[in-house]
Amino acid sequence: MNLLRKILFPFAILYGFITSIRNYLFDIGILKSHSFNLPIIAVGNLSVGGTGKTPQIEYLIRLLSDKYKVAALSRGYKRQSEGFILANSDSNALELGDEPFQFYQKFKNIQVAVDANRKNGIEQLLSHSNPPEVILLDDAFQHRKVKAGFYIMLTAYGDLYCDDYMLPTGNLRESRSGVKRAAIVVVTKCPSDLSKEKQNTIKKQLNLSPNQSLFFTFIAYDDVVYSNEKTIKVSVIKSREKLLLAGIAKPESFFAHLKQANDECLTFPDHHHFSESELQEIKKKAGDKIIVTTEKDFVRLNGSILSEQLYYLPIKSTFLSDGDNFDENILNYVGSSTGNR
Secondary structure, three states: OOHHHHHOHHHHHHHHHHHHHHHHHHHOOOOOOEOOOOOEEEEEEOEOOOOOHHHHHHHHHHHHOOOOOEEEEEOOOOOOOOOOEEOOOOOOHHHHOHHHHHHHHHOOOOEEEEOOOHHHHHHHHHOOOOOOOEEEEEOOOOOOOEOOOEEEEEEEOOEOHHHOOEOOOOOEOOOHHHHHHOOEEEEEOOOOOOOHHHHHHHHHHHOOOOOOEEEEEEEEEOOEEEOOOOEEEHHHHHHOOEEEEEOOOOOHHHHHHHOOOOOEEEEOOOOOOOOHHHHHHHHHHHOOOEEEEEHHHHHHHOOOOOHHHEEEEOEEEEEOOOHHHHHHHHHHHHHHHHHOO
């Protein structure tokens, strides 16, 4: 923890007090939470960014979209638009935000919408001529004006919420007690060979209640990188000199997976919108080398002056073990909620 964050500790106490009062008022019903008559799954975290919400949402889409009409609803962070928008063939990353646009491009059999007001977003989706049967709320753990039927909370390996502090001293949006709202807690970005002994140690650290389930996942990288027209095997890419580019919260593992001695890595803020001057500078640094970026960055950079040499590396959230048990939890909730409508 750096010195400035330590100095700001009194403000962290104040922020924690304010968020605790807010949660208490929702818990006792003075502030109203709205429920809806269909299964709603909220995915989020206690901390700011970098826990792997996007691959987790995509996992749920793959699990549910063959059986149900699924909608993904996000706030559309850093989008250049306002209000409710339902993605269509004219949509782009500037209008929707990068993550919702990524969902729309990858999963043609679901609805994707954005609205900072999740209650209004849900009402708009349900008033549609083809309403969804299941709604996935992206990054909505603190959005308590809507009461989801099922909460999944993510915490990153090596940056567990139980070891963190409130903003601005740490990265927590609310106190650690907020985890009580979660039916499932997922420790994300684990080493793929994380031992059972270490998993049990983390389980003791988190000290969840008996009615909560704990799972561990790791990021599985695709064997191929993709451009608009071409694919190259990662094994080939690793041996080639390239420029690696990332505008995500925690890009270290992406760089580590691909980087070789002569590769240059460029880092930008999460959800960064690239200016023309930045694009020109990136192109100058890349020269005639290929540029490999993350899938989330690709949806913002595609169509720019980098497009001809731009590739992206897809990722998936993969369970270390007990993935079938996770699937069963989700399918049982959705099935029983849908059956009771």
